[in-house]
Amino acid sequence: MPHKYRLPQGGKIDRQKPIKFTFNGVTIEGCQGDTIASALLANGIRITGRSFKYHRPRGIVTAGIEEPGTFVEVMGEGRSTTVPATMVHVQPEMQVKSINCWPNPKYDLAQLLQVFSPLLPSGFYYKTFFQPEWKVFEPFIRKMAGLAKIPQDDTPLQSYDSTDTHCEFLIVGGGISGIIATVMTAQTGKRVIWVDNLQNQHGGFPIASADKIILERWLQALRDQLKGFANVRILKQALAWGYREQNLVLVNQNREEVNDVLLWRIRARQVLLANGCTERGLVFPDNDRPGIMLASGVMKYCQHYAVTPGERIILYTNNNSIRILAETLMGQGKEISAIIDTREDTGQDYRGLPPTIKILTGYEITKVIGWNSVRGLIASSLSGDDSIRLSCDLLAVSGGWNPNLQLWMQSGGAYAFSPETATFVPTTSLQEVIALGMCAGYFNPKENLCETRKRVSELIENLGLKSESLELPQLNMSEKPYRIQSYWQPSSTNIGSKSFVDILNDVTLEDIKLALREGYDDIELVKRYTTLGMGLDQGKTGNVNATGIVATLSGKPMDDVGLIKYRSPVSPIPFGTVGKPEGKFIKPYRTTPITNWNRKNGAVLYEAGANWKRPGYYLLQNETMAEAINREARAVRNGLAIYDGSPLGTFEIKGRDAAKFLDMIYTNRIGDIPKGTGRYGLMLTEEGFILDDGVCFCMAENWYQVSVSTGNADQVHLHLEKCLRYDFSHLEVSVTNLTLQWMNATVCGPLARDFLQEFSLDIDLSPEKFPFMGIRDGVFNGMPVRIARVSFTGELSFEINVHTRYLKQLWERLISKGNKYGITPIGSETNHVLRVEKGFLSLGHEVDGVVDPIDLGLGWVMSKFKKDYIGKKAVALNRTSHLPRKELVGLVAQNNDIQFPEGAPIVVSKNQSIIEGHVTASVWSEINNRFVALALLNNGRSRISEIVQVRNLTGIEKGEVVAPCFYDPDGKRLRS
Amino acid sequence: MQKYSLFSLIRNSFTRHRNWPRAWKSVDLKQSYDVIIIGAGGHGLATAYYLAKNYGITNTAVLERGWLGGGNVARNTVTIRSNYLRPESIPFFVKSVEMYEGLSQELNFNLMHSRRSMIDVIHTYPKLREITRKMYNMDIFGATYKPISVAEIRRRIPTLTGGGANSRLPIIAGMVHPEAAVNRHDAVAWGYARAASALGVEVHQHTKVNRLLKNPDGTIKGVSTTKGDVSAGKVAVAVSGHTTQVTDTVDLNLPLRSFNLSAFVSEPVKPMIDVIVNCADLGFYLSQTAKGELVIGGVPDPGQSFRRGSNQLIFERTVGAMLELFPSFKKLKLLRQWGGTLDTAPDSSPIISETEIPGLFITAGWWGGYKAIPAGGLTFANLIATNTPHHLAKSFTLDRFKTLDYILESGTTARV
Amino acid sequence: MITINCPFCGPRDEREFEYCGPHRQKRPDKINEMTTSAFIDYLTVPENPEGEAKEVWWHRRGCGAWLLVVRNTRTHEIIKVSELDAT
Known part of the structure; x- marks a missing residue:
């Protein structure tokens, strides 16, 4: 056995399987089953890290998730960021590194900082480092702060996944009360989930060995019994870390067999928190020296890992739970030299211990001897008349026990101070949750058993369910109930020593005193001023002491001071477990049946709103983007083009009151649209904002089809539904979203009609029979089609709608037959250029929340005959403020080579910060052979031919205000 | 007020820091003041400070139901910037950013104010268009937005390895806002409280206002608190998130709804990100504190809310968005998460206004109100002292709702 | 993340639903005859209760149903869900 501090037998480690790993470059041997902490302790390594602020030497303090002393980085494969050394099992070849030290924890260079520690009281940085400026100091301070480096590799060995489930009963905690609650609720036959929580795996409140054997045998029998229940799911190696509204509990389960972490979102009707308790430390001078550990940690290392990291052991306490540790250590042949108890009256607590143990009651530790490791101490009587020097190499401390309130607090439950147990215990709950056993403050095993059974059976009864009665085992230790007397702070402290309240964040008693002195008198202010409880451990071993200290110093009751609020998560969890699996952002693209055709034919595809992926333009070989767009524009103006308009939002409005409904939705008249015809319309919100523009077709009596902008389709759908179900619920109308049912290929250009006439089609395409804004159903080469004569380009245009499954076929036929016409597929960028030439509206450009339809020159769609429609009153009201209106105009630069940048403001003068408008869209117009722009300008319509100033980052460019149409102002081509 | 400096720190170290005075005085609540400010948060304390400093109004009580600086100033993500769209907003926020820069010296309190630059990571053309428009408008008012290439984004943020050509939303452009900064939020509250207290302002913690009191003529009379009635000629409400809870006691109708907005921090790690990264298309932003923690924020909860927790769904989406751009953060650990309540107006712009009850003033509707604390305090103090709105905040009164002249900022439309 | 007990489908996750604003009075029939201040209050002033909303x-x-949900804005507890009856 190479391990100096390993016990010859016992423990749950496998001595036959040694594991070698490196710690700060030095090879260490542990056993299968060891944590990094237990392996280091077994090898007698005392200094395992340096503290955050003062770089004091630190060792291992506990054996669990509450560890405030030692954090490490795991390097190499399977890298981690900062983790407590107590929570990572050793693996072969593992490389472990201490944090906060260089070159190593024993000879840390930054320990020189301790010389300056008198200058570093809490909040010192608020008082200095700002003369001359913080930025002079910031880089140094930032370098000193922070813990591990972030792992650079993107592919973790561990993968992450998540799942949702629900149950009637969720039990959190694998201890006594957790098992009892699980067995009892399992008998109800309802779904039960049991989380064997990592949080209470430090061993918990100690139990006398005779009772422990009885209890463990009984608990094992219960565990065996559970195997017979199909309604119980057991989550092992799991940590319940979050508690949200409606009893949603978040659990991370480490599934070693598949090397992943699974996030469970569990919705439970009833949560039973059997989450156990955690020991707290005692505050005394230099209580952070390596070799000073919590009693529960020493106990767990002894029993579980067969390690006792010391030969001369002293116990220090304010309660009688430590006696069991004394007995356990003696049972392993270890020698206890003294027990120091701050209580004057310890009653029968230490009766029967061997006389070799010096029992000092009413004593406190006033000095710790040893710098890098505890070598001894001075204990003084509280009365102050005696002090005694003792030597030791291990000091085990118990300051009492705290229920693990983290989840309880997250659930919104209340809590109060219990003087008998000198800690905070849960009181009334906010959600459907009860606390059980030690988590409820019942520390004595016997009481724990009885109370747990009572509470769970009451709960089951109240829910109208049944379970069998549970026979409890007979325990002997009732004569020694848990007794504790508060001890929050040493009666005096000497200069040069530090009494730590929060070991991880280096917060001392003096820091708290200073905070109170300076007026930071609320516990939350103390926390923020001193950083108490803000570390990785969230103060699990220190926060109650902090409350005790603040209460004592300010003369307030414990309940008035309260506890620092524990926040989610209970213990840090990797972001990978809550992000989507493998970091993929779940927001799937929507594609049309010809997206693949587009890809193959040079389309540059991108997000075009509402998650649609569509072509911006099609790039031929050796072509620039501008050349491509110009080529496509020429095809539309002079020849034949085709556009995939499938993403356009399409809704069918049917029912007796369809026209009435649409007359409320649209600003213009809908009721008189002739059958087979459409009308351009605008939808407003009740506040008068433009929600959407589009075309509404009358298909038949009481049957309309509306098209809306791609990016707005979801929002418009919501608006239509909401109006219908809410404000106009008396109308008989139905709205059906047909966006994905009707897809279209839009054929446009002067040759469009000639071209389409080459196909077998039962619709007369002549302008007389099928005028602009008409809509016709028919059969096109065997495919049912619905063709609409609408145009966003200002050119003759046929929007051929087909059922989704026919689109590819339609598209390919049009392309192959269109070759001789030079048919050119065009993208949305080209569409944008063409609509700017025509002065057509694009919501994303011209509508920005301050304009109404009248501003946009669409006053004619605001019906004067309709008494009411959505937005009518608001638009009228808004116009009573008589602020200048931003009106849509065209803009051309005086200098022909200039393209006004989109978004550039129009200013009154270069040096005045008055903005009177802005450029909304600006394009090269191939047909006009110049740049043209649209703009919103204060009272613009009355300023045609005026010269205005457009401001870009380098200066002013002058432009002439023109009418917002640069092509075919009469719309002849459109209607041709 | 004892001056804070390296010298005073050294001097006090000889007496083991036993002689530091209180940062703010503790006195009994009087029955009457010139001005009562409800809420000892960032805006309330800043207002009290500027009332005293600029207008000599020192007979002021700041009443706080909880602890000093315990509202949204304790819960925000300390992002200070002036990249707004509308000419009504930009100068206000430019002023606020400027004021923050000299505030440590003015308040004699280290706010750890750190100019960081904000980099907007842009994935869609509509967002690019909107941000470009902001750039031109900001330039007019002396604020900076500079376009940068995708390669430059990656050079300045080496951990940003996602968002490549094959990702769901490739990065198409970036914009830098060099004036953006972060600082220490608690210090802002404490610094203002200490400076205001030195000028004679009283701060009363754990003093809850149960209702407002009106005179028979309809003007404001004072407040009724858990420590008794207190009268004042002017009462200012600065209780972000809970404004309507106070004003409902006098049946005031305000266009405000309360929402929950949450944030979270990672474990502290060594410095790796020197800028504020903002990604509006994916819905998250982050920065790294001096302590090494990453502070990450996202979008609000749907529905009204007064709770301070976090919505798991929003949280997961925010983390998912972050991992999309920063895949190596999968192993980084969540340290703490929390939420706060904010109230927003229909146009999501702030309200700094007198109400229809003469003598009753509100500052509300703050979404991202942390960056506005100095200018918000300055302009609110001006309004309270002179009864006329400050020229930087004249558009932010309640009057705009009377004609529906909303100040719609980018990324905000009228809400459902 | 909340679960809403849809009267037609049973308890379903928030991800299936879309929040559509606070419940308000139905659009007045004679909106044109409303006074300006009443109209502005109708448009811009919602109920903002800290408690049941x-x-x-x-x-x-x-299933596409429109629901009236009574929810506590402090605890996010859902007190009642019913089909939206706008009459």
Whole structure:
């Protein structure tokens, strides 16, 4: 056995399987089953890290998730960021590194900082480092702060996944009360989930060995019994870390067999928190020296890992739970030299211990001897008349026990101070949750058993369910109930020593005193001023002491001071477990049946709103983007083009009151649209904002089809539904979203009609029979089609709608037959250029929340005959403020080579910060052979031919205000 | 007020820091003041400070139901910037950013104010268009937005390895806002409280206002608190998130709804990100504190809310968005998460206004109100002292709702 | 993340629903005859209770029902769910 501090037998480690790993470059041997902490302790390594602020030497303090002393980085494969050394099992070849030290924890260079520690009281940085400026100091301070480096590799060995489930009963905690609650609720036959929580795996409140054997045998029998229940799911190696509204509990389960972490979102009707308790430390001078550990940690290392990291052991306490540790250590042949108890009256607590143990009651530790490791101490009587020097190499401390309130607090439950147990215990709950056993403050095993059974059976009864009665085992230790007397702070402290309240964040008693002195008198202010409880451990071993200290110093009751609020998560969890699996952002693209055709034919595809992926333009070989767009524009103006308009939002409005409904939705008249015809319309919100523009077709009596902008389709759908179900619920109308049912290929250009006439089609395409804004159903080469004569380009245009499954076929036929016409597929960028030439509206450009339809020159769609429609009153009201209106105009630069940048403001003068408008869209117009722009300008319509100033980052460019149409102002081509 | 400096720190170290005075005085609540400010948060304390400093109004009580600086100033993500769209907003926020820069010296309190630059990571053309428009408008008012290439984004943020050509939303452009900064939020509250207290302002913690009191003529009379009635000629409400809870006691109708907005921090790690990264298309932003923690924020909860927790769904989406751009953060650990309540107006712009009850003033509707604390305090103090709105905040009164002249900022439309 | 007990589908996750704003009075029939201040209050002043709030949710990715949900804005507890009856 190479391990100096390993016990010859016992423990749950496998001595036959040694594991070698490196710690700060030095090879260490542990056993299968060891944590990094237990392996280091077994090898007698005392200094395992340096503290955050003062770089004091630190060792291992506990054996669990509450560890405030030692954090490490795991390097190499399977890298981690900062983790407590107590929570990572050793693996072969593992490389472990201490944090906060260089070159190593024993000879840390930054320990020189301790010389300056008198200058570093809490909040010192608020008082200095700002003369001359913080930025002079910031880089140094930032370098000193922070813990591990972030792992650079993107592919973790561990993968992450998540799942949702629900149950009637969720039990959190694998201890006594957790098992009892699980067995009892399992008998109800309802779904039960049991989380064997990592949080209470430090061993918990100690139990006398005779009772422990009885209890463990009984608990094992219960565990065996559970195997017979199909309604119980057991989550092992799991940590319940979050508690949200409606009893949603978040659990991370480490599934070693598949090397992943699974996030469970569990919705439970009833949560039973059997989450156990955690020991707290005692505050005394230099209580952070390596070799000073919590009693529960020493106990767990002894029993579980067969390690006792010391030969001369002293116990220090304010309660009688430590006696069991004394007995356990003696049972392993270890020698206890003294027990120091701050209580004057310890009653029968230490009766029967061997006389070799010096029992000092009413004593406190006033000095710790040893710098890098505890070598001894001075204990003084509280009365102050005696002090005694003792030597030791291990000091085990118990300051009492705290229920693990983290989840309880997250659930919104209340809590109060219990003087008998000198800690905070849960009181009334906010959600459907009860606390059980030690988590409820019942520390004595016997009481724990009885109370747990009572509470769970009451709960089951109240829910109208049944379970069998549970026979409890007979325990002997009732004569020694848990007794504790508060001890929050040493009666005096000497200069040069530090009494730590929060070991991880280096917060001392003096820091708290200073905070109170300076007026930071609320516990939350103390926390923020001193950083108490803000570390990785969230103060699990220190926060109650902090409350005790603040209460004592300010003369307030414990309940008035309260506890620092524990926040989610209970213990840090990797972001990978809550992000989507493998970091993929779940927001799937929507594609049309010809997206693949587009890809193959040079389309540059991108997000075009509402998650649609569509072509911006099609790039031929050796072509620039501008050349491509110009080529496509020429095809539309002079020849034949085709556009995939499938993403356009399409809704069918049917029912007796369809026209009435649409007359409320649209600003213009809908009721008189002739059958087979459409009308351009605008939808407003009740506040008068433009929600959407589009075309509404009358298909038949009481049957309309509306098209809306791609990016707005979801929002418009919501608006239509909401109006219908809410404000106009008396109308008989139905709205059906047909966006994905009707897809279209839009054929446009002067040759469009000639071209389409080459196909077998039962619709007369002549302008007389099928005028602009008409809509016709028919059969096109065997495919049912619905063709609409609408145009966003200002050119003759046929929007051929087909059922989704026919689109590819339609598209390919049009392309192959269109070759001789030079048919050119065009993208949305080209569409944008063409609509700017025509002065057509694009919501994303011209509508920005301050304009109404009248501003946009669409006053004619605001019906004067309709008494009411959505937005009518608001638009009228808004116009009573008589602020200048931003009106849509065209803009051309005086200098022909200039393209006004989109978004550039129009200013009154270069040096005045008055903005009177802005450029909304600006394009090269191939047909006009110049740049043209649209703009919103204060009272613009009355300023045609005026010269205005457009401001870009380098200066002013002058432009002439023109009418917002640069092509075919009469719309002849459109209607041709 | 004892001056804070390296010298005073050294001097006090000889007496083991036993002689530091209180940062703010503790006195009994009087029955009457010139001005009562409800809420000892960032805006309330800043207002009290500027009332005293600029207008000599020192007979002021700041009443706080909880602890000093315990509202949204304790819960925000300390992002200070002036990249707004509308000419009504930009100068206000430019002023606020400027004021923050000299505030440590003015308040004699280290706010750890750190100019960081904000980099907007842009994935869609509509967002690019909107941000470009902001750039031109900001330039007019002396604020900076500079376009940068995708390669430059990656050079300045080496951990940003996602968002490549094959990702769901490739990065198409970036914009830098060099004036953006972060600082220490608690210090802002404490610094203002200490400076205001030195000028004679009283701060009363754990003093809850149960209702407002009106005179028979309809003007404001004072407040009724858990420590008794207190009268004042002017009462200012600065209780972000809970404004309507106070004003409902006098049946005031305000266009405000309360929402929950949450944030979270990672474990502290060594410095790796020197800028504020903002990604509006994916819905998250982050920065790294001096302590090494990453502070990450996202979008609000749907529905009204007064709770301070976090919505798991929003949280997961925010983390998912972050991992999309920063895949190596999968192993980084969540340290703490929390939420706060904010109230927003229909146009999501702030309200700094007198109400229809003469003598009753509100500052509300703050979404991202942390960056506005100095200018918000300055302009609110001006309004309270002179009864006329400050020229930087004249558009932010309640009057705009009377004609529906909303100040719609980018990324905000009228809400459902 | 909340679960809403849809009267038609049973308890379903928030992800299936869309929040559609606070419950308000139905659009007045004679909106043109409202006074300006009443109209502005109708448009811009919602109920903002710290406690039980009535709101409208759409089971958009579910059965499509429109629901009136009574939810506590402090605890997010859902007190009652019923079909939206706008009459």
